[in-house]
């Protein structure tokens with residue numbers, strides 16, 4: 001059986017305590033994960049701090065960025081290993097992981113290496129009160145040891161989205177992968193050793209949140225900042241831990257994102273776009289659409305078209321021919337999603353399609369599958385319209401005016417993403433300006449440019465990462481003022 005070890009100071013480390021890693025598509029145990037305790041966290045923090053003072057801390061930006069390019073190249077060289085690890089841990093369709101998760105895992109190192117190498121800091125010249133001159137300029141230093149707390153939905157992509165810029169800026173990182181998806185973070189340890197990243201720069205500790213590695217990392221005074229993607233309530237707990245020592249956090253949290261479809265939208269593209277945003281990755285994307293608002297003249301036609309798309313999604317494992325919908329991550333998460341399916345029925349929803357579990361046979365009989373589900377007819381106060389479900393489901397409601405659509409979309413505590421479908425540039429820009437989110441897609445969804453700001457408003461996060469914005473979190477900016 002596979003053993004997922006911690007990666008501390010360049011070495012793979014076993015502990016006396018293990019938990020099971022299961023394949024979501026079959027519920028089989030794939031391996032044992034070695035849970036890190038306080039001692040391992042202390043050791044990793046000490047190694048991370050030593051690396052900051054050692055070869056890594058002294059390394060030129062050029063050399064550092066060359067090494068990060070080598071990391072990306074090595075991920076690509078071992079593409080099949082990363083893909084196999086991610087598929088076993090998540091069960092997502094092979095086509096999805098091979099087009100998005102693994103390539104982005106590599107790209108996250110190259111993009112941020114290039115940004116750090118090329119982006120200047122500010123500089124000013126001024127006249128001093130005595131009539132002389134002074135010049136000032138900014139210098140960026142690494143923040144220090146960064147705690148990287150990761151979710152399970154896009155394990156390699158989201159972990160490297162943080163590790164890439166953190167290392168490019170000269171920090172060291174301690175990664176805590178989700179307990180559900182330990183594989184690719186562990187594999188990346190091998191890559192780091194192969195390309196010669198110094199010991200203690202990239203470290204991985206396995207375990208859970210409270211009372212385990214997650215809490216021990218975030219509470220550790222030797223950790224200088226924490227970046228986290230996951231549930232809003234977990235963000236609150238991490239923020240409380242970070243308050244001790246006044247340590248900065250960067251959070252990308254939950255969402256309850258709206259999709260707004262105007263009657264003038266390209267109908268087929270809008271249906272295809274909402275099909276992706278509601279069901280891709282089995283709805284386990286924080287940017288996904290769980291609330292769809294469709295302008296009344298096309299409402300019935302849109303519901304029928306989305307129903308046909310949902311029913312056309314083939315449910316299966318990563319290599320099921322034509323698969324469009326994989327399993328949910330775990331039995332526990334499936335219970336949560338099915339709980340919401342039940343709540344929708346209790347609240348009087350019209351179940352347009354789905355609402356339960358698909359009949360699965362053979363090797364997938366025990367996988368964590370649910371049906372893609374569409375509801376209509378619920379009041380906006382219903383739990384399935386207010387709370388993040390993180391499953392392949394959405395509620396569709398009609399609207400009449402642009403103002404009404406904006407009000408409906410904004411009536412949530414969350415503020416992560418919106419997708420707007422219209423052929424009118426005026427409508428698009430007015431809605432994009434009025435919507436209370438960090439990310440607004442128009443006639444698209446999950447179209448990413450890694451140079452742009454990424455993050456959420458309201459309860460969906462704190463701060464922005466992406467492009468130069470990542471530098472704001474991963475560095476301290478010092479101003480140097482020289483009187484001439």
Ligand SMILES: NC(=O)C1=CN([C@@H]2O[C@H](COP(=O)(O)OP(=O)(O)OC[C@H]3O[C@@H](n4cnc5c(N)ncnc54)[C@H](O)[C@@H]3O)[C@@H](O)[C@H]2O)C=CC1
Nearest residue numbers: 150151177178208209210214215230231234237253286390
């Ligand atoms: N990208 C996103 O926005 C994600 C949202 N979720 C949502 O969160 C729900 C719960 O899923 P979980 O995996 O339990 O998400 P979570 O947010 O609790 O866990 C994410 C990571 O945080 C760690 N963690 C949990 N509590 C912690 C603590 N007190 N201190 C430090 N680390 C801690 C976990 O071990 C994991 O690595 C899902 O049903 C879904 O609705 C889940 C994953 C990703």
Ligand SMILES: O=C(O)/C=C/C=C(\O)C(=O)O
Nearest residue numbers: 161229252285286287448
């Ligand atoms: O950085 C991206 O392109 C994707 C981000 C997705 C999430 O943050 C998520 O689903 O949690």
